[in-house]
Amino acid sequence: QVQLVESGGGSVQAGGSLRLSCTASGYTFNNVCMGWFRQAPGKEREGVAGILTARGSAFYADSVQGRFTISQDNAKNTIYLQMNSLKPEDPAMYYCTGPFPLSCEVTDLEAGFGYWGQGTQVTVSS
Secondary structure (H helix, E strand, C coil): CCEEEEECCEEEECCCCEEEEEEEECCCCCCEEEEEEEECCCCCCEEEEEEECCCCEEEECCCCCCCEEEEEEHHHCEEEEEECCCCCCCCEEEEEEEEEECCCCHHHHHHCCCEECCCEEEEEEC
């Protein structure tokens, strides 16, 4: 049974940083695509960042490019999302999602077809 457990959310001031973690179980972690999407109240899901665990190749939504960094620790079956320079438009519930076989894109992350966990709340105050 696939399980994804997110942690690391919180409240920061604009310009601050947070690091989210997602620990996965129930499937082979390597050679899949994993990622994050976010959803704010009244808004659609938005794909944020993804990583191909076989190569560590990362991709990002334009809205977070240059500010967020996704990484992985295969030994821990965990992916991370380092969020820097947080903006007032970043607050949302952040969800880890996957696994997608071999590859995925931002649109796959937000489509809702992967598994996801309970989410972790990110709040940014100005």
